[in-house]
Amino acid sequence: MAGRLPGGLLLRRENPGKASFLELFFDLAFIFALTRLSRALLDDPSINGGFEALLMLAALWWVWFVTAWSADWFDPRAPLIVVLLLWTMFGGLLMAAAVPTTFDEHAMVFAIAYVAIHLGRAAILIPALRGHPLQVRSLRVAVWFAISGVLWVVGAAVTPAREVLWALALLLEYSLARLRWPFPWLGRSTWPELQVNARHLSERYQQIFIIALGELILIAGVTYSASSLDRDSTLAFALAFVTAVALARLYLVPAGGRLGARIEAEGPSGSKLTLMAGYLHLVMIAGVLATSVAMEMTIGHPEEHNTGQTTVGVIGPALFLTARILLAMMVDGSRPWARLVGVPAIIVGGLATVRSPQLVNSAVVAGVLLLIVLFDAMPGLRRFIRKSGKSDAPDQRRHG
Known part of the structure; x- marks a missing residue:
């Protein structure tokens, strides 16, 4: 679907997929x-605290x-899209600022900012798309966000039902995206209408995952700097550094760089894979x-015993590995045995x-x-050794 949209908005089907400066600037809010x-x-590393953090993460994601x-x-250079991204970025910053007290006195700030982002996007795009088929698609999405917005605002106002109503709102939104936003009289979007620039979205996934790893390194560095810098710290x-490196390597290899190519190969139905990859990236980022x-x-208290630390320390990598295995299966059908074994190994190690x-x-x-990374690398290492041996064989015969 290449062409010119009303208002000078250009579809990016011919674009090589590089993220714009403004998109990277928008990521700062995340x-x-x-x-x-x-x-x-x-x-609050308790089960309830973890659930509340997951709700907020799912909304921000x-x-x-x-x-x-x-x-x-x-x-992204079109003035209207610049306004849209800046609007969303400011709303995301408001949501982020409210996070520490979202389930206390600032629930309404979080909820209204969230609803305003989605309805503001519709208010910007729908008039600009007048006369174009994409206008109906944007209208379907806007109607459902208006409906779920009621749950967000009511949840912010009614404290006892907040977690339940917000969880229902997120479940509704995530499910409707998979169902292609159906609505009476407006129908539902087709997969071609939702088709994406595969390389662009794949690159954006990698960028946001790197940002999540960057947060791990940043927090580790700040905590270490504030410590006594002794041996245990x-x-x-x-x-922490080794863990971040291992997570980065496990994300990128083997299927991390092939997501875009697989989405392209799927054609219009590749939108399904893009959406599922989005859900799995949410789980991976939650794990990180x-x-x-x-x-x-x-780092802050290395010698102390803390059940909360053990719980999140086990759940985090296990969540990441599980989602990463599912992504690999979706992209190329692989079932990396080292990672499959790694999930129960982390759980058993945590219990021990x-x-x-x-x-x-x-x-x-x-x-x-680290063991998973090493076992993952062994087939490639063996192939490299075999190739090196073959390439050296003629020289050995000449000099023998």
Whole structure:
């Protein structure tokens, strides 16, 4: 669907897929949001605190994802799209600022900012798309966001029902996207109407995941800087760095760089894969966030025993690995055995060290992740050795 949209908005089907400067600038709001979320989870690492952090993360992720999907269709240099991205960025910053007290006195700030982002996007795009088929698509999405917005605002006003109503709102929004936003009299979007620039969205996923890893390193560095810089804190900081490197490698290899090509190969139906990849990236980022909180606890108090640290320290990598396995299966059908074994290994290791100091638990988790990386690399290493042996064989015969 190439062509010129009303108001000078250009579809980006011919674009090589590079993210614009403004899109990267928009991601800064997500960095701030992740730091606030990690602080909220650190303050309350209980099951209830984890559930509340997950609700806030899911809302913030949905803002990022829908904005990235929308930006994929239009020229980011168009004044209207610049306004849209800045509007969303400011709303995201308001949501992030409210995170530490979202379930206390600032629930309404979080909810209204969230609803205003989605309805503001519709208010910007729908008039500009007048006469174009994409206008109906945007209208369907806007109607459903207006309906779910009621749940958000009522949930903010009614404290006892807040978690339930917000969870229902998110479940509604995430499900409707998979169902292509059906609505009476407006029908539902077709997959071609939702088709994306595969390389652009794939690159955006990688960028936002790197930002999540950056938050882990940032929080680890700040916590270590505020510590006494003794031996145990230094070792904990080193484990945080090793963990971040392992997570980055496990994300990128083997299927991390092939997502865009697979979406392109699927054609219009590749939108399904893009959407499912978005859901799985939410789970992976949740895993990285939990890992970040666990590492912060370990660096700050390496010799202490903390059940909360053990819980988030195990759940985080396990969530990441599970979602990463599912993504690999979707992209190329692979079932990496090392990762499949790694998930229960991390859980068992966490249970075995539940009464040990936090430093021991972090070392076990980092060790399992490193082993997975090594086992993942072994087939490629063996192929490299075989190729090197073959290339050296003629020289050995000449000199023998």
